[in-house]
Amino acid sequence: MRLLCITNLFPDSGQPWRGLDNVTLLHAMRAERPEADIRVLCLRPGHGGWLGKKCPLKTRPGDEVLHPSYDWAPYLPKFGGQNHRLYAQAVQRALKSLPPGWQADALLVPWLFPDACGVSLVPELRGLPLVAVAQGSDVHQYLDLPARRRAILALSQRAHIITRSEDLRQRLLRTGAPAAHVSTVYNGVDIHTFHPGDxxxxxxxxxxxxxxxxxxxxxxxxxxxxxxxxxxxxxxxxxxxxxxxxxxxxxxxxxxxxxxxxxxxxxxxxxxxxxxxxxxxxxxxxxxxxxxxxxxxxxxxxxxxxxxxxxxxxxxxxxxxxxxxxxxxxxxxxxxxxxxxxxxxxxxxxxxxxxxxxxxxxxxxxxTMAWPQCAKMYWQRLIAPLEI
CATH class of the missing domain: 3.40.50.2000 (Glycogen Phosphorylase B;)
Known part of the structure; x- marks a missing residue:
């Protein structure tokens, strides 16, 4: 299984806390399936891509096994609900950083808009199983904005959306997302790091x-x-x-x-x-x-x-x-x-x-909510479409 994760919420050496839940999830998924080849394209908001500037971000120590590649994704505030189209163009450029001949079997994209909505528009990735992750504000705020709401609902027809709470899932369903395409998986917890003590x-x-x-x-x-x-x-x-x-x-x-x-x-x-x-x-x-x-x-x-x-x-x-x-x-x-x-x-x-x-x-x-259990549920949703 070759899994490609595309997101702006992933840490680097300068911001090791950014997207910490996402990188922890990926490490847990790798531990659950050591044979899987997991790679990350991290596209951060910025205009360096238009200017031909290489993204200077460096990998956080310990994340090298996920082969993260950093690039720019332009984001224009006045462009509003169309930024996923700019994100799609940035993904097309970033795909060139993958090893020659490497092709994903499935896609995992935390953050619905513009990330997952943009990925769903990329021709090179069309037809691949896509699991998008709703984290919070991408549902709470964006469903109230017509253009972004339309993009998220279009995504829900193409992808399986995992919400990190049942409240988020119900908000998506009330807006019109198909129930069969949205499920709740709570984040895990690192019980080896977080435990009682004196x-x-x-x-x-x-x-x-x-x-x-x-x-x-x-x-x-x-x-x-x-x-x-x-x-x-x-x-x-x-x-x-x-x-x-x-x-x-x-x-x-x-x-x-x-x-x-x-x-x-x-x-x-x-x-x-x-x-x-x-x-x-x-x-x-x-x-x-x-x-x-x-x-x-x-x-x-x-x-x-x-x-x-x-x-x-x-x-x-x-x-x-x-x-x-x-x-x-x-x-x-x-x-x-x-x-x-x-x-x-x-x-x-x-x-x-x-x-x-x-x-x-x-x-x-x-x-009972440790990361290994969470990782198993993500793999189930990623692999299920491949087995149909």
């Missing part, structure tokens, strides 16, 4: 204070993550009990969040902007935390939720997207806030801190 030892290792309750956020500082709510709720909770909020990640809202925290009374002793961290570091921060937090406006089923459970730590979140699909059956592992109210969120945080779950039971629940 909280005090983890805090000592990270030079964190031992005394206050520690809250952890992991993600991008983007508007969709609704971090203003988390910071305000943490400030309210701090008026009741000592807390330490740690934010792992970065993004355009960092300066705004720092200013909000300072005005809310969360000084350096109460909030830490830790920057981006690798998976092993994030896992150690989770073992050091009392609870993991999310305050998004919408989500699929975020990896950080599964990683929190695998680490034996409770999860506090707004009730967004498909989060309840995983948290509802969990053994006392989550507190969801139905409304975007800082006082209600602060109360949920207090509840999670006051009644921690059994970390062994919670971690065992997460083990």
């Amino acid at each position: 909280k005090a030892a983890a805090r000592k290792d990270l030079s964190l204070p031992l005394a206050p309750h520690t809250l952890l956020f992991v993600g991008n500082f983007l508007p969709v993550k609704g971090l203003d709510l988390l910071v305000e709720a943490a400030a309210l909770l701090h008026q009741q009990i000592p807390i330490h909020l740690i934010l792992i990640g970065s993004g355009p809202l960092e300066a705004q969040l720092r200013d909000q925290a300072e005005k809310a009374g969360l000084g350096p002793a109460h909030i830490t902007f830790a920057g981006r961290k690798g998976p092993s570091e994030v896992a150690q921060y989770m073992r050091a935390a009392d609870a993991v937090c999310l305050s998004s406006h919408h989500e699929g089923v975020p990896n950080v939720l599964l990683e929190s459970f695998a680490s034996g730590r409770p999860f506090v979140s707004t009730q967004a997207g498909g989060i309840a699909e995983i948290t509802t059956p969990s053994p006392q592992g989550a507190v969801l806030v139905p409304e975007r109210d800082p006082a209600a969120y602060a109360k949920a945080l207090h509840q999670a801190l006051s009644s921690p779950p059994d970390e062994v039971v919670l971690s065992s629940y997460a083990r």
Whole structure:
């Protein structure tokens, strides 16, 4: 089996966190079927292709077995719902970087528009089994835009779409995608990296204070993550009990969040902007935390939720997207806030801190969703069309 993955969401040495769920999935699929030849074309937004400039991105250490090749895909904001056509042209150019005579047996394309929609238009790839992956915003936002919605629905006639939550699947079905062409497969979790551990030892290792309750956020500082709510709720909770909020990640809202925290009374002793961290570091921060937090406006089923459970730590979140699909059956592992109210969120945080779950039971629940199980389901959907 020769599998070609085409996507903009794939890491490089400069951005090792980009598309981390996708590269982890590919490694898991390779482990599941060692005989498979998996290759990646990563097309990043940029105009270097038109200018004849070679894409300078380099492979992240450890990903060489996936043979990633980096290239440019032009993206014009004013071109809007036609950008998949530009993406298709970029894919045609990028295909030339594959070894002579190498032809894919199947295609895997995370991100619906423009990536998967563009790939479906490439003549050289027509007729190949295509599995596209809906990750979140490509459904939540793009189905409201007529041109992109039409492109996604056309894709759903040609490809099998995997959604990373049932909520995303239902949104596609309500828009008109055929039910037989859309299925839900939750992301996996790395149970070897994320597992319970001694909280005090983890805090000592990270030079964190031992005394206050520690809250952890992991993600991008983007508007969709609704971090203003988390910071305000943490400030309210701090008026009741000592807390330490740690934010792992970065993004355009960092300066705004720092200013909000300072005005809310969360000084350096109460909030830490830790920057981006690798998976092993994030896992150690989770073992050091009392609870993991999310305050998004919408989500699929975020990896950080599964990683929190695998680490034996409770999860506090707004009730967004498909989060309840995983948290509802969990053994006392989550507190969801139905409304975007800082006082209600602060109360949920207090509840999670006051009644921690059994970390062994919670971690065992997460083990049922490890990456190998996820990889098997992806292979099933890729191979099934070949066997018809």
